[in-house]
Amino acid sequence: MSKIGIFYGPELGSVEKVAHVIEQKLGADKVELIAVKKADESVLERFDKLIFGMSTIGKTNWDSEYKDTDWDEFATCFGKVNWEGKKIAMYCLGDHIQYPQHFVDALGWVYDRLENTAAEVVGFCSTEGYTYEESEGIKDGQFLGLPVDEDNEADKTDVRVENWINRLINEFGF
C-alpha cells in the first residue's frame, strides 16, 4: 500500500503537533510527514493520498513577525502537479475565541486553489460541536476539512482527530 503524505506547515507549532497525532493514529509505517517549506511538486507527485495541514493567520491580522508564507509559497507549485487520481484531506488550526469571524479561514484558501484541479478533496466535517461566527472554511454547510483549536480546546483534539481518521479510512479507501 502506498503511503499517505502528510504535508504540513508551519513547523514547530500546533500544526506540526497535530501532524504527529495523525501519524500516530494512522500508524507511522503508513505515513510520511513532510514540511511544505521543504517540498515542491515533485514531492506531491509521489503520493495519491495526501493530508494537508495548515493554520489560519488571518490576512487582516498579519504582522511581519507572524506572517506565514509556507502555504503561499507551496501553493504556487499546485499548477505543475498532475492531480488525476489524487485524494486530499485537510485539517486546519484556528482560534475560535480570538478570531470567531475568521475561524479556520485557511481551509477555504487552500480549497480554492485545488478546486479547479483534478484532485478530489475528502474529509469534510460537520459544523456541529464548533463555536464560531463566520468561516471561509465552510462550503455547503460543512467545514472543508477538520478544524482544530489547540489554543482553547486542546482537550478535544484527540477525539476530533480520531473521529476524522475513522471517516477518512473509508473515504481514502484503505
Ligand SMILES: Cc1cc2nc3c(=O)[nH]c(=O)nc-3n(C[C@H](O)[C@H](O)[C@H](O)COP(=O)(O)O)c2cc1C
Ligand atoms: C497573528 C495571528 C493571526 C491569527 N489569525 C487567525 C484567524 O484569522 N483565524 C483563526 O481561526 N485563527 C487565527 N489565529 C490562530 C492560529 O491559527 C492558531 O494559534 C494556530 O494554532 C497556530 O498554529 P501554529 O502554532 O502551527 O502556527 C491567528 C494567530 C495569530 C498569531
